[in-house]
């Protein structure tokens with residue numbers, strides 16, 4: 209199972225001072241050297257952490273795999289098509305939210321999502337849709353023509369008992385099978401950390417985990433390289 213590391217939080221620290229460090233581009237280099245399989249970044253409409261400059265430089269510097277999280281807007285489609293990340297993950301975006309709170313509602317926005325997927329794929333960008341582990345959303349995602357779905361693991365991460373956690377795992381597993389049966393590749397992420405990642409890492413059909421907050425948070429204490437290596441070890445164990 210591959211590990212994609214989301215480096216937005218490095219830019220969040222930089223933006224707390226509005227200066228030029230710490231640099232998320234430097235972070236991406238260290239993350240790759242530590243064994244991550246890809247870099248994930250989210251260019252938000254309000255540019256609250258990652259900037260256009262960061263994204264362009266990441267495209268130059270990242271050797272493994274660059275995944276851009278983006279809203280399905282004309283501005284972002286234009287930027288993605290110009291810069292050409294390896295993958296674009298469509299996420300819902302609300303200005304007030306602290307992080308991406310829920311999955312994309314593909315069922316109720318099928319025309320817009322389908323059109324966005326088509327435009328990105330025409331630019332030779334692999335497309336992923338970040339959705340809740342829900343059968344109707346998976347079916348709509350297949351209809352939208354996406355390559356991947358990324359299953360939102362937030363409910364699993366926030367489960368308050370072992371039973372609830374098992375239930376969420378079982379839902380994630382059956383949704384991963386359902387997506388694979390429809391010909392979709394599957395990744396997962398959100399809220400995964402050093403204590404809950406192994407439950408997800410043992411599931412079938414999930415090719416990649418995308419993890420940000422817990423890795424960058426641990427890096428404050430252990431350094432970024434050690435934080436990435438430890439997560440990679442837990443996933444492959």
Ligand code: PXP
Nearest residue numbers: 308338397398399418419420421
């Ligand atoms: N995947 C997607 C689509 C996300 O939006 C995020 C958060 O930026 C993540 C994965 C990583 O979540 P976390 O920071 O909780 O590990």
